[in-house]
Structures are given as C-alpha cells and as structure tokens.
Amino acid sequence: MPSLNPAAIMELAQTTEWLETGCNLLVFGPSGTGKTHLCAALGRSIVELGKRVKFVTATALVQQLQLAKLQLELQPLLAKLDRYDLLIIDDLGYVKKSDSETSVLFELIAHRYERKSLMISANQPFSQWDQIFTDSMMTVAAIDRLVHHATIVECQAQSFRKQAADKRANLKPSSASA
DSSP states (O other): OTTSOHHHHHHHHHOOHHHHTTOEEEEEOOTTSSHHHHHHHHHHHHHHTTOOEEEEEHHHHHHHHHHHHHTTOHHHHHHHHTTOSEEEEEOGGGSOOOHHHHHHHHHHHHHHTTTSEEEEEESSOGGGGGGTSSSHHHHHHHHHHHHHTEEEEEOOSOOHHHHHHHHHHHHSOOGGGO
C-alpha cells in the first residue's frame, strides 16, 4: 500500500509507549484496502511485546455491550475490557445506527478515554460519522475523545479483493474460444 509510511507503522509495532499513555490508532480507508489486516498485524506485534490485546468486530462488541447494559452489567463488562492494554474494534462503520447501539459504543469510548488504548478501523471518514452515531453531539464528543491522543492512518488503495477478482476474471478462458 503506497500511501502508508512503513517507518510509522513499524514504530507502532515495535513499541508500547503509545499504549502506556492511552493513545489510540484510527485506521481509515475504503473496503478491501487492508485495514483489518493492518490492525491484526499490529495487534499481534503488541502481543509479542507482552501486552494484552483483544480483537473484536464492532458489531459483535456492540451486541456484547448492549446485552450487558440490559442485564445491568455494563460497568463490570467495561472493567473486564480494561484488562486489555489495546482493544481493537474492526469495521466501526457496520454498526447499525440506533440509540441503544451507539450509546453503548460511546460509553466504551468515554470509559477508555486517556486510560486505555483503542485501535479502530472504519470505512467512513469522520465527516460521515453522523451515519454511525445517532446525534451530532454524540458524534462530535466521540471523535473528540478518539483523536485527542491518536495516530490516524489512511489506507488509500484499490480494493485487494477487487484486484484479485479482476485477475481471476482475466485468467478464465473465454467461451468464444470453445
């Protein structure tokens, strides 16, 4: 991915100082550009440095948080997630836009703010986060907390899946030659 600075990525992978200060890593880009792969690779590097990491899709995490809130167990779940030095939330943009979903997601972001690190991947830039959170005040507050101590990585490339599909299509024998 030509748009990435390899030195900056390697620094994130080889040090835990950013975790110790509660900094976040926000990874943006279109579908198929390697955001999930990058997050998983960085997460693995952090584990190899002796830190605890949890990787979860945003949809699964929001479901866990909602269930905990319904059972009046949200604070204990947030405390349990605090055991992880880094919480990787993949595909934030796929969270449905409902009050209950976005409120628990905001509670998690606010709870970890300046205490524990988040790594979030999303297809949408901040300008489109009103499609994720239900009201603009919550959107602004979530973004404000996330970017205050954050590194932002933009993955700009053509979808690797589309490139592979195009390659396969070009390798298939045409029906006209049969």
